[in-house]
Amino acid sequence: MAKSNSWRQFKAILRKDLVMELRTKEMVTSMGLYALLTMVVYQIALAEAGDSFDVRLVMPGLIWVAFIFMSMLGLNRSFVHEKDQGCIDALLLSPVDRPVIFFAKFAGNLLFLLVVEVLSLPVFSFLFLQGREGFGNPIWMIGVVLFGASVGISGVGTLLATMTVNTKGKDVMLAVLFVPLMYPLLRAAVGATFAAVIGGPGTVETFWLFMAWVAGFDVIMVLVAYGLYEFVIGV
Amino acid sequence: MKRNPLAEIMLGLGGLLTTAAFFMAFFWAPGTVYPDGRIDFAQKIFYFHVPVAEASFLVFIFTAYYGIKFLMTRKRIYDTKARIATEVTLFFVLLTMATGILWTRVEWGVWWLWEPRLTTYFILTLLVIAYFVLRNSVEDEEKRAVYASAFGILAFIDAPISFFITRWLNSIHPVVFAGGEGSGLETSMLITFIVAQVGMLMLGYAFYQLRLREEELTERLEALKIEIGD
Amino acid sequence: MMDLYAAVIPQAPYIIGAYGLIWVGLLGFVFMVFNRIGRLEKELRVLEESVERRVKS
Numbered sequence: 478m479a480k481s482n483s484w485r486q487f488k489a490i491l492r493k494d495l496v497m498e499l500r501t502k503e504m505v506t507s508m509g510l511y512a513l514l515t516m517v518v519y520q521i522a523l524a525e526a527g528d529s530f531d532v533r534l535v536m537p538g539l540i541w542v543a544f545i546f547m548s549m550l551g552l553n554r555s556f557v558h559e560k561d562q563g564c565i566d567a568l569l570l571s572p573v574d575r576p577v578i579f580f581a582k583f584a585g586n587l588l589f590l591l592v593v594e595v596l597s598l599p600v601f602s603f604l605f606l607q608g609r610e611g612f613g614n615p616i617w618m619i620g621v622v623l624f625g626a627s628v629g630i631s632g633v634g635t636l637l638a639t640m641t642v643n644t645k646g647k648d649v650m651l652a653v654l655f656v657p658l659m660y661p662l663l664r665a666a667v668g669a670t671f672a673a674v675i676g677g678p679g680t681v682e683t684f685w686l687f688m689a690w691v692a693g694f695d696v697i698m699v700l701v702a703y704g705l706y707e708f709v710i711g712v
Numbered sequence: 713m714k715r716n717p718l719a720e721i722m723l724g725l726g727g728l729l730t731t732a733a734f735f736m737a738f739f740w741a742p743g744t745v746y747p748d749g750r751i752d753f754a755q756k757i758f759y760f761h762v763p764v765a766e767a768s769f770l771v772f773i774f775t776a777y778y779g780i781k782f783l784m785t786r787k788r789i790y791d792t793k794a795r796i797a798t799e800v801t802l803f804f805v806l807l808t809m810a811t812g813i814l815w816t817r818v819e820w821g822v823w824w825l826w827e828p829r830l831t832t833y834f835i836l837t838l839l840v841i842a843y844f845v846l847r848n849s850v851e852d853e854e855k856r857a858v859y860a861s862a863f864g865i866l867a868f869i870d871a872p873i874s875f876f877i878t879r880w881l882n883s884i885h886p887v888v889f890a891g892g893e894g895s896g897l898e899t900s901m902l903i904t905f906i907v908a909q910v911g912m913l914m915l916g917y918a919f920y921q922l923r924l925r926e927e928e929l930t931e932r933l934e935a936l937k938i939e940i941g942d
Numbered sequence: 943m944m945d946l947y948a949a950v951i952p953q954a955p956y957i958i959g960a961y962g963l964i965w966v967g968l969l970g971f972v973f974m975v976f977n978r979i980g981r982l983e984k985e986l987r988v989l990e991e992s993v994e995r996r997v998k999s
Contacts, residue, residue, distance in 0.1 A: 633866070640859045644849040653845050657838040658866055660831075661873060697869065705862040708783045712858045723972065730968070734961070753953040757960045764964065807967050811960040818956045915968060922975045929982040936989045940996075 486573045490581035493564075494555070495588075504589050505596075508551045512597040515543040516604055523605075532605050533612075537670035540601060541626075541663055547597075548590050548630045549655055552638040553648045555586055560642050569710065579635060579706040583699075587631040594623050613676010618684060622673065625691040626666035632699035633658060636706055662698075665690040719921030722914045729911025733759060736904040754818035759904055761811040762888070763912035765833075768804035769871050771797055771916050772840075776868035779861035791857035794864055795847070796923045800916060802840045809837060820884075829885035832874035839867035 498504050519539055523532070559565045568578055598619070612619070634655060641650040669687035672680040737759040744752045778794035781787075812830070817823050824830065846863055850856035878887045888897065897905065 636862070636866075640846075640862065643852075643855055644846065644859075645851070646849055650846065650849050653842045654863060657835045657842060658870075660835045661870070698866075701866060701869065705783075705865060708858055709862050712852075712855045727968075754957055756957055760961065760964050803967070803971060807964055810963045810967075814956040814960040814963075818953050919971060919975070922972075922979065926975055926979050926982065929979060929986060933982060933986055933989065936986065936993065940989065940993060 483574055483577050486577045487581045487584075490568070490573070490578065491585055494581075494585040497558070498589065504551055504554055505593055507554065508547045508589065508593040509596060511547050511550050512543050512593060513600065515546065516597075516601060519543075519605070532609060533674050536601070536605070536674055537667045540598065540670065541667050543597070543601075544590075544594055544627075545630070545656065545659065545663060547593060548586075548627075548634060549648065549651050551589055551593070552586055552631075552634040552655075553642070553651055555582065555589075556638045556642040557647065565710070575707040575710060576703060578710065579703055582639075583631055583635045586635055587627055590627050590631055591623065594627065598623075612674050614673045614680060614684070618673035619670060621688060622666055622669045622691070625669075625688060625695060626662055629662045629691065629695040629698055630659065632695065633702050636702040636709060639706070640709055658698075662691060662694045665694065716921050716925060719918050719925070723918035723922070726911045726914030726916075726918055729907050730760075730915065733904055733908035733911055736900075736907060741901045741904045742898060752819075754815055757811055757815040757818075758888075759908050760912075761808065761815060762905065763909040764804050764811065765808040766909060767912045767916045768801055768808055769875055770913065771804060771920070772801040772836075772868060772871050774920075775801060775843075775864040779864040779868075782857060782861045786854075788857065791861065792927055793924065794861060796920055796927065798840060798843050798864060799923060800919050802844070803919070804916065805833075805837050805840055808833070825884075827885055828877045828881045828883045829874065832870065832877050836867075836870050836874050839870055843867060 523535075556565075559568075634651075637654050637658070638651055641647050641654065644650045665687045669684050669691065672684035672687065737756050741759070744755045746752050774797035775794050778790045778797060782790035782794060812833075813823055816825060816830075843860060843863055847856055847860050850859055877883065878885050
């Protein structure tokens with residue numbers, strides 16, 4: 478009984494975020510635009526590197542740099558809305574369980590992040606990888622990394638953005654807290670993406686080793702974030 | 713507000729032990745040589761670099777511990793304690809970084825190398841600094857305490873990663889006490905190291921207590937000023 | 943003996959630097975905290991006396 482009740486509350490909060498997004502399309506467009514702009518910056522960064530070097534060598538790093546900054550933009554946005562419209566306060570007054578709020582916001586952020594990631598990856602390969610060697614390993618492996626790392630990013634990000642939205646200099650504060658905390662996850666995500674992109678003997682094992690690292694980080698960090706959320710959201 | 717005699721005893725004892733370790737390191741512990749027979753003088757940095765680093769990890773535990781305690785009880789004193797523990801951590805972290813960089817310059821020929829231990833420790837430094845940046849950017853006192861506690865707990869997760877990473881990955885950072893063949897130290901070196909380590913931990917405790925006392929005095933002064941102002 | 947000097951002299955500045963930084967750091971911390979505690983205690987005494995005087999009068 479209680480479980481189905483939480484499930485209904487979860488769906489209601491998630492639906493609210495989705496409906497608002499479908500109406501305004503604000504998050505996905507701003508995050509997508511941000512990713513596009515980052516790629517323009519990458520063109521500048523690689524402008525003098527010449528055509529002879531293999532872009533695949535730096536591609537994992539480049540895409541994760543884009544995704545981490547993009548995710549911060551989205552996370553910040555998602556909570557600025559809640560705060561400006563007094564939504565969080567209303568949620569706190571209503572008899573919704575606090576963990577439900579965490580998981581609903583977490584799911585929403587994860588969903589938006591994944592959508593923009595999946596949209597921007599083809600654009601990245603269209604812009605940078607044409608006429609070059611293809612990926613060494615099956616493409617679904619990249620999907621696995623995207624999902625695994627995005628879980629950690631949105632989980633911890635949901636907690637941190639809830640805090641930083643109440644600080645001076647919200648978005649800068651989020652970056653200061655978020656980037657160092659995410660270091661182990663991002664490092665593993667870049668390693669796994671690299672193994673998936675380059676291919677060759679032994680890379681599949683490397684890939685799963687890095688994915689185990691990602692999974693371990695996800696489990697620990699999301700559990701801690703979930704445990705702390707209750708304290709953070711009440712004040 | 714009584715003085716804390718233990719803190720002052722620890723301060724004196726810690727100062728004595730670290731001074732003793734300093735002389736032991738240079739005049740008693742044998743020098744080490746490189747595999748090609750040249751003398752490795754920079755190894756002497758080890759006797760202070762490692763104790764300071766271990767102290768930074770150990771003091772950081774209290775940031776997380778008092779963070780949890782604060783969230784459970786909401787007593788302000790625990791937040792103050794967590795903050796002071798983080799301050800002492802920052803102090804030790806900076807000393808570790810400074811001595812480490814000098815050692816790296818001698819042994820590896822470069823000031824900095826993106827190597828697993830160095831990288832994760834650098835991240836730890838950033839997290840400790842971020843803790844204070846976060847505190848400074850929250851105005852509401854309760855919010856500040858809750859956020860700082862939560863972030864301190866999250867940030868602490870990097871400490872064991874940084875500590876164990878040289879044992880998990882191929883790292884060129886030396887692991888002295890790895891266990892197994894050829895690890896560990898000669899007795900006189902080990903004793904010197906232990907003296908320095910114990911001394912440094914005592915100093916860490918004393919620093920923490922002294923800062924806590926200063927904080928209590930400040931609070932009492934504020935209270936008195938308000939009382940007089942009325 | 944020449945060996946010893948050849949190894950020690952180029953490395954010495956770094957070792958001296960490392961130990962120097964540690965000593966300066968540790969002593970500086972202690973000195974600063976004691977200094978501040980001393981000042982606070984003095985201020986506190988002055989204030990407490992003035993409170994007492996006010997209570998008496």
